[in-house]
Amino acid sequence: MSLAIFDLDNTLIAGDSDHAWGEFLIEQGIVDAASYKASNDLFYEQYKRGELDIFAYLEFALQPLTRFGPAQLQDLHRRFMEDKIEPLMLPKAAELIQKHRQQGDFLLIITATNRFITGPIAERLGVDDIMASEPEVIDGRYTGRLSGVPCYQEG
DSSP states (O other): OOEEEEOOBTTTBSSOHHHHHHHHHHHTTSSOHHHHHHHHHHHHHHHHTTOOOHHHHHHHHHGGGGGSOHHHHHHHHHHHIIIIIGGGBOHHHHHHHHHHHHTTOEEEEEEEEEHHHHHHHHHHHTOSEEEEEEEEEETTEEEEEEESSOSSTTO
């Protein structure tokens, strides 16, 4: 069996899912628009320059998840997929995934973006597995902290 490894953001989808999640939270009124947008945009620029402090970013990005229970988060993610991710889906990426699937390849996405955001996207794309930064969950609720090593650079 062969392994086909893909990046997610700006590769299999035409945008950055992490940044799009921040925009979605702002549009839904879940976070303070001005301060969250400024931080979200700053972290994204740092990422593009290769200067991102992944621990500071994940602390920022995971904090809003602590405000909701599992059912509410599932509903939010469903709307996020409809509003933000579906428009970013690339037909060429779907064709490439299908080609590898037909060849019998194991399909893997590796991304620094946390699993809460990317897990459903990977499922929608039909890949076999995903390596992503893992948010900590205790008693079925997100704590706002990272579990383990971030899936970023050397991690």
